[in-house]
Amino acid sequence: MSGSYNGECNEKLALDQNALESAYVLLKEEVFSIIRESLTIVPWKPESLRHAVNAIVEQEKEDEKYGLGVPSGNIVSSRPKKWKELWKDTVMESVTARMKDPPFTDTSKDLSAVWRSFLHMGKTMKEDMITVVQDIQQYYPQPFNVCCTYAECYHRYFSSQLETVAQFELGDKDTYLLLNWVQNIYPNQIRNHPILVKELDKAELGSLLPPQDIKQLEATYLVNEVAFVKNCLTRSLEMEVKWWAKEAEPRMLDGCFHSELAIDVTQVREISC
Structure with missing residues (x-):
């Protein structure tokens, strides 16, 4: 009789265990679906984010109890669940999805693919991080370092894309564009x-490109600029020589002899600067 009773108890316990694990699977899917869409749902469903974060916090507490060997009743779910680590991975997934594949619009149709990509990533990072700072971080406890986590994910993705682009042989405009984003737009307009x-300073993000890549790009840019200036000045001088070859009287402007060469040189200097 006792053996039969114990068997029934064990069977019921196993069923309860399976039911608990199934419930955890459903909860996990719901929680991380909300985390994945945090940036879009927080303006109109903030309570969903609050509940999702609370669920992650509770699971972290249960993991800590498990690590300390604290008993949690007859029905024990598999531990540790490591939902905080899953949260970080989910944030990175969300960031990656939002940063890639810039939309093609009428206003961007005349831009190069590189320019359109950088513009999309920069705009997305800035706007999303403002949402994180103003709307999302309030729902997380401080140990999550939510602003730093999001910032590091955006920076990592942005940096990886720029490093990939920097490995190719770029045209003059794209070389300038890459340097402008690394040295000017990103540090001044985003960071x-x-x-x-304040929050991005805490994250200590650093530059989008390593120093050696920046030096290489600067060297390439200078070589291109020197070649451009030489070409422009040569063409201007050739045009002036053709005028001289006609042995015509120099042109007059406001009672003085006039040459377009000085104007051309000034314009080339302004363009190159």
């Missing part, structure tokens, strides 16, 4: 944005 600067 030093009034709403973001």
